Structures are given as C-alpha cells and as structure tokens.
Amino acid sequence: xxxxxxVFVWLGHWLASWFPVPAQPLVLAVLAMAGIITVFGxxxxxxxxxxxxxxxxxxNRYGPNRVGPCGLLQPIADAVKMLIKEDIVPFSADKTxxxxxxxxxxxxxxxxxxxxxxxxxxxxVDLNAGILFFFAIGSASELAVFMAGWSxxxxxxxxxxxxxxxxxxxxxxxxxxSTVPVLMLAGSLSLNDIVAAQGTxxxxxxxxxxxxxxxxxxxxxLFLIAATAESNRSPFDLPEGESEIIAGYLTEYxxxxxxLFFLGEYLGLFAVTGLAVTxxxxxxxxxxxxxxxxxxxxxxxxxxxxxxxLFIWVRATLPRLRLDQLLNFSWRFLxxxxxxxxxxxxxxxxxxxxxxxxxxxxxxxxxAALIALPFHWLGRALRxxxxxxxxxxxxx
Amino acid sequence: xxxxxxxxxxxxxxxxxxxxxxxxxRLTTVQYPEEKLPPVENARTIPFLVYDGDDAMAGLRCTACxxxxxxxxxxxxxxxxxxxxxxxxxxxxxxxxxxFDIDISVCMSCGICAEVCPFDxxxxxxxxxxxxxxxxxxxxxxxxxxxxxxxxxxxxHKTEASDINGRREENKRKTEAAAAAKAAAPKAPVxxxxxxxxxx
Numbered sequence: 001x002x003x004x005x006x007v008f009v010w011l012g013h014w015l016a017s018w019f020p021v022p023a024q025p026l027v028l029a030v031l032a033m034a035g036i037i038t039v040f041g042x043x044x045x046x047x048x049x050x051x052x053x054x055x056x057x058x059x060n061r062y063g064p065n066r067v068g069p070c071g072l073l074q075p076i077a078d079a080v081k082m083l084i085k086e087d088i089v090p091f092s093a094d095k096t097x098x099x100x101x102x103x104x105x106x107x108x109x110x111x112x113x114x115x116x117x118x119x120x121x122x123x124x125v126d127l128n129a130g131i132l133f134f135f136a137i138g139s140a141s142e143l144a145v146f147m148a149g150w151s152x153x154x155x156x157x158x159x160x161x162x163x164x165x166x167x168x169x170x171x172x173x174x175x176x177x178s179t180v181p182v183l184m185l186a187g188s189l190s191l192n193d194i195v196a197a198q199g200t201x202x203x204x205x206x207x208x209x210x211x212x213x214x215x216x217x218x219x220x221x222l223f224l225i226a227a228t229a230e231s232n233r234s235p236f237d238l239p240e241g242e243s244e245i246i247a248g249y250l251t252e253y254x255x256x257x258x259x260l261f262f263l264g265e266y267l268g269l270f271a272v273t274g275l276a277v278t279x280x281x282x283x284x285x286x287x288x289x290x291x292x293x294x295x296x297x298x299x300x301x302x303x304x305x306x307x308x309x310l311f312i313w314v315r316a317t318l319p320r321l322r323l324d325q326l327l328n329f330s331w332r333f334l335x336x337x338x339x340x341x342x343x344x345x346x347x348x349x350x351x352x353x354x355x356x357x358x359x360x361x362x363x364x365x366x367x368a369a370l371i372a373l374p375f376h377w378l379g380r381a382l383r384x385x386x387x388x389x390x391x392x393x394x395x396x
Numbered sequence: 397x398x399x400x401x402x403x404x405x406x407x408x409x410x411x412x413x414x415x416x417x418x419x420x421x422r423l424t425t426v427q428y429p430e431e432k433l434p435p436v437e438n439a440r441t442i443p444f445l446v447y448d449g450d451d452a453m454a455g456l457r458c459t460a461c462x463x464x465x466x467x468x469x470x471x472x473x474x475x476x477x478x479x480x481x482x483x484x485x486x487x488x489x490x491x492x493x494x495x496f497d498i499d500i501s502v503c504m505s506c507g508i509c510a511e512v513c514p515f516d517x518x519x520x521x522x523x524x525x526x527x528x529x530x531x532x533x534x535x536x537x538x539x540x541x542x543x544x545x546x547x548x549x550x551x552x553h554k555t556e557a558s559d560i561n562g563r564r565e566e567n568k569r570k571t572e573a574a575a576a577a578k579a580a581a582p583k584a585p586v587x588x589x590x591x592x593x594x595x596x
Binding site: 054057058059060061084316317369375379380383 | 397398399402405406408409410412416417422423424425427565
C-alpha cells in the first residue's frame with residue numbers, strides 16, 4: 001500500500017543519500033522546496049487556464065481556446081508575453097521599494113508552503129507551531145501590497161493599497177479565529193498533529209474530519225470566506241477593482257513584476273486552500289476507510305482541486321462588494337460568528353462525554369442550532385430592515 | 397434565510413457550466429472565423445452596382461445620373477459620365493458611367509445612395525471582410541469591382557428585390573404591349589401618356 005504513497009519521500013531520501021551525511025538535512029530541505037516550487041508553479045499555470053475556461057463556461061462562452069489544443073498552451077503564451085513586455089518604472093516612483101514589492105510578496109508565500117503536510121510524511125518542515133508560522137509569514141503580504149501602492153506614487157495605487165490593507169487586516173481576524181477551534185480540539189499548533197487528529201474513522205468508515213462537525217463546517221465556511229478576502233479574490237477584489245481604481249496597487253506594474261504579483265496572489269490562494277484542507281478536510285486522509293488504498297498526496301490534491309474550483313465558481317457568480325459592506329461584513333458578521341463558533345466547539349467538546357441513546361444526533365443538532373441561530377440573527381442585523389418594494393416612476 | 401441568494405446564483409452558474417457541454421442555449425458564442433451567422437436581410441455594409449444579364453459592364457443599371465454622388469453624406473462616390481449611351485432594360489437609350497468609384501474607407505454605410513437611386517442600380521451589400529494591406533488603392537473600388545448580378549441582389553434582400561423586380565417586369569411588359577399595339581395599329585389613337593408611363 002505504501003509503495004506509491006511514499007514514492008516522493010523515498011525519492012528525496014535516495015537523492016539525499018548521494019551527499020555526505022552532515023549535508024543531508026540541507027539537501028532534503030532544498031529538495032522539498034524544489035518540489036513545492038515545481039508543483040505549485042505548475043499548479044499556478046494550470047489554474048490560470050482552468051480558471052479562465054471555467055469562468056467562460058459559467059458565463060455562456062468558451063474560454064481561451066486558440067493557443068494549442070483546446071487552448072491548453074495559453075499559460076505559455078501568457079508567460080512569453082509577460083517576459084517580453086517592457087518593464088516600466090514611473091519617473092517619480094520610489095525605485096527601490098517599487099522593485100522590492102513583488103519579491104516581498106512572493107518569497108514569504110513560498111515559505112508558507114513549508115509547513116503544509118501534502119501527504120503522509122510529506123511536509124517540508126514539521127514545526128510544532130506550524131500554523132503560527134503560517135499566519136506570521138502570510139501577513140507579510142500586507143507589507144508588500146502597501147510597498148507597491150506607496151512606491152508607485154499614483155493615487156489609484158495608493159487607494160488600492162489602502163483598501164487592501166483595510167481588507168486584509170479586517171479579514172485576518174476571522175481567518176485566524178475560525179482556525180482556533182481546530183487548534184483547541186486537536187490540542188496542538190502543529191499541522192501534522194492536526195491532520196493526525198482527523199485520521200480516525202467512525203460510523204461506517206466515514207472519516208472524522210473537522211468539516212463533518214457543526215463547528216467544523218461553520219469554521220470551514222468562515223475560513224473560506226476570510227481566505228477569499230485575504231487573497232483579494234472576487235467578490236472581495238476591491239483593491240484591484242478595475243472599474244473603480246484601474247488595477248489598484250498593480251496600476252504601475254508591468255511585465256514580469258506584474259506577473260510576480262499575479263503569481264503571489266495565486267500562491268497565497270493555494271497556501272490558504274492547502275491550510276483549509278489540512279485544518280478542516282482531514283489533510284491527506286481519505287474520506288472513507290475503504291478509500292485509504294489511494295496515495296495520501298492524491299487525496300490532498302483532490303481536496304485542493306475541489307476547493308480551488310469552489311473559489312473559481314464563487315468568482316464566476318458573485319459581484320464585487322462595496323467597501324463599507326466589505327468591512328461591515330467582516331466586523332459585524334464574521335468576527336462575532338467565529339467567536340460564537342469557539343463557544344460551539346467548547347460545547348461540542350463538553351458534550352462528547354454524553355452517554356445515552358441517540359447521543360450523537362442530539363449533540364450534532366444542539367451544536368448546529370447554536371451556530372445556525374446566531375448566523376440567522378447576525379445576518380438580519382447586518383442586512384437591516386428590508387427596503388420597501390421598488391416603485392418605478394417612468395418604466396412600465 | 398441568509399445566503400439563499402448566493403446559493404441561487406451559484407446554482408445558476410453551475411447550470412451554465414454543465415449546460416455549456418450539451419445545451420447550445422448555454423454556450424452562445426459563434427466562433428467567428430470558422431463559424432458564421434447567416435446574414436440578416438436588412439443588414440448593410442457598402443453599396444454595390446446591380447447589373448442584368450451576363451455581361452457586367454453592358455448590363456449595368458446605372459445611368460450616371462449622379463444623384464447618389466450628390467446625396468452621399470461623406471462624398472465617397474465619384475462618377476464620370478460616358479459619352480456613349482446604351483439601351484436600358486426597356487430599350488430606351490440612357491447615359492452610362494465611364495468611371496464609378498466608391499471609396500469604401502470613407503463610406504459610412506448609411507444606404508442613402510440606395511434609397512435615392514431612381515433606377516434601382518445601386519444597392520447595399522453585406523460583405524464585411526474588407527480589410528486590405530493597402531489602405532488607399534485597395535479600398536477604392538471601381539465599377540468592375542462594384543458590379544454584382546441581379547441574382548446576388550435577390551439573394552441578399554429577398555423582399556425588396558421581389559418588389560423591384562416585379563415593378564420592372566410590369567414596366568417591361570407594358571412597354572412591349574405598347575410597342576406591339578403601335579406596330580399592329582399604327583394609325584389607332586394611343587392613350588396619352590401610355591408610352592411615357594411604360595418608359596418610366
């Protein structure tokens with residue numbers, strides 16, 4: 001069973017065995033990073049074409065289908081175009097910051113991948129505070145975004161950067177708070193421990209993923225909403241809302257620097273998606289016991305792909321929010337709801353000791369009600385009273 | 397229920413996504429260079445000159461009256477009258493153009509030339525792939541390039557063409573009948589205006 005499962009681990013150790021023993025940990029780390037860069041770099045190229053084609057299909061049109069068979073070579077054409085474009089730096093720009101911003105955005109995001117477990121024994125670094133490291137590294141992107149907006153000396157860039165900062169800081173709070181129940185119940189900050197905690201099976205071989213509990217499901221949804229906002233994706237793409245502020249902090253970027261920003265944005269999305277899989281969807285574990293024969297990295301990839309598709313689907317559906325709606329949504333809805341979710345997780349943990357007939361459904365219903373009712377009330381409060389039906393003065 | 401609208405929207409986009417693989421209603425793109433929509437009867441791009449019969453230059457309906465040249469808002473028509481007259485479809489001698497040029501880079505596709513032409517000689521075409529490497533000579537069309545047969549006109553504008561051709565048939569028949577009547581009874585009084593009407 002473990003032949004295919006551990007193939008990458010064995011490959012890494014075999015390659016490392018050619019080096020002297022003291023150098024082997026370093027070689028293993030470099031190999032892991034090379035693997036991550038290769039896989040997720042390819043993922044980035046694939047996602048751009050898949051996203052454009054899916055968006056097209058969802059909007060009743062073909063996506064790009066001119067370059068190569070079914071348009072599959074489009075990412076290569078895009079890359080060539082990006083590389084040969086002129087790299088323009090505005091005359092009044094702060095040259096150093098303008099140059100550094102794309103790097104400051106991209107490099108930390110690569111580091112964030114280091115702690116994600118992509119399969120059994122397949123995390124580059126097993127930090128005992130992995131999730132802390134992830135969020136600490138992830139918040140560096142705010143700095144990069146503001147560097148880009150400030151150094152461009154352009155009002156659109158600055159407005160975009162200000163919006164991005166307001167949005168990222170507001171959504172960092174529910175993003176982190178929604179992961180806290182997972183940490184509480186797993187009793188560890190290490191992502192490998194969190195995956196291991198979800199690795200057992202219950203009724204009929206169904207996995208004990210966190211997403212199958214009321215607080216886990218709510219946490220997953222909160223996390224996904226906050227992650228969408230964190231990675232500046234539609235419907236939270238105000239920082240680069242092209243109908244309002246051209247391209248936000250990307251306005252003065254062209255050529256390869258722009259491509260780096262684009263890469264950074266997608267890598268950020270991949271990183272939080274990987275984290276969502278790890279925290280709520282059981283990491284690399286199969287959904288059913290009888291599916292355990294498939295390699296662990298395959299299950300990680302399937303869940304990862306499904307969540308990416310969900311992000312694309314949401315992007316194809318929802319229109320952009322207004323800035324006040326965006327901030328209200330975070331502070332008046334997501335933050336209280338994720339705090340309540342903490343309480344629900346605590347109730348779930350306490351009621352784990354229940355011993356009577358039908359205790360499992362009763363526990364589930366109680367916790368679901370505890371999160372569903374605040375969801376309803378907070379939503380009502382956020383929306384306010386319904387406006388009166390619209391009266392058309394001139395139209396029929 | 398909070399979020400019901402979002403779910404409704406997501407269901408719609410999901411139906412679009414799945415439907416795009418089997419339902420043409422959910423994938424409405426026409427892939428232009430490979431596929432083309434059938435032309436619409438009232439569509440118009442640039443004018444063309446109608447001719448009858450097989451010989452384009454001999455059958456040209458245009459009588460070089462220059463009404464279109466004068467009416468053309470952007471002044472893209474250029475006509476020089478020929479000194480030699482030729483017989484039209486009812487046998488009457490008419491002027492003909494020696495030069496009839498249209499600068500299609502200037503033409504604004506208004507169709508006024510086709511509306512004002514009393515001889516139904518200039519009509520609107522539906523060609524649209526007109527780009528050329530040379531933006532001067534290649535976009536100045538001469539009468540040999542502009543001349544298209546009557547069948548082509550019938551194909552493009554079926555309704556209008558059947559009206560016009562019906563009227564022309566009628567005129568031709570009347571003229572022939574008048575001529576036959578004249579030949580049969582040269583001394584019989586001819587109704588005033590009958591011949592004139594036939595030649596209209």
